[in-house]
Amino acid sequence: MSSDEFFTRGHKFSKLMKSANISEIVKVEACYDSIAYINSLPSGLENDLYFVAWAAELPQTKLSKTLTRTSLLVVLALVKRKASNFSVFAFSQQLSTWIIRQPKALAESAGEVLARLWRWDNGSLEVVIGREAPLASVKVLDSFFKNILNFLALTECECNSIAKLFLAASGNVPWSAVTAASRFEDDMSFKEQAAIIKAILSANNQQNADVSLVSRYQMSSRRKMTRTKK
DSSP: OOHHHHHHHHHHHHHHHHOTTSOHHHHHHHHHHHHHHHHHSOTTOOOOHHHHHHHHTGGGOOOOHHHHHHHHHHHHHHHHHTOHHHHHHHTTSHHHHHHHTSOGGGHHHHHHHHHHHHHHOHHHHHHHHHHHTTTSOHHHHHHHHHHHHTSSOOOHHHHHHHHHHHHHHTTTOHHHHHHHHHTTGGGSOHHHHHHHHHHHHHHTTOGGGHHHHHHHHHHHHHHHHHHHHO
16 A cells, blocks of 8 residues: 555545446445545555545535435545645535534434544634534534543543533533533543533633532432432
8 A cells, every 4th residue: 555546546536426427326335445445544644635635525515315424434534544635624614514514314424523523623623613503403413522522531621622612502601501511411421521511611700600510410420320220
């Protein structure tokens, strides 16, 4: 496997996906072949230029539900690689805007890709969430948050960034953000819950409410543990 081969495969894939004379079945198969190929590449191998050129046109391309889903999986494979060419496009916000606008039927794939993009560039995604959340599918947003919260243990910095996401998705209304966060308490440890809630309130100068709110969550968690033991 070489950089030149990566470049050539991307060129062929992009050309095939743009062709109006190629059936959807063939295009779907090409997506899965490309996913397998991209996932097999050694880390650090560059030259995803044509794959990026294809991805850059997705927001302006009319696709069926099936082809959109497989295209999202190709994008996910590219995001996981964090290649330099792809990063330039990802940071433009065009990609995440297109993804968050996907229907609820594609929520699982869309949420996973958004979560990966957030770990790559959480500042840009925060802007997109704030702008698109009122019109986005609730299932897409739920999938996004679940993928973030279930992705290994969260650092304090990540908890602060997630708090900003909940605020952005809630129109910067702190108590709405806290309510939104509470819906995912099963996806967080108590320590993560407390850190995220504290960050939400601190960001909006609501620190006085912090202690009582965290205590409420602690009591809720204890009640859950008691019910589970029984």
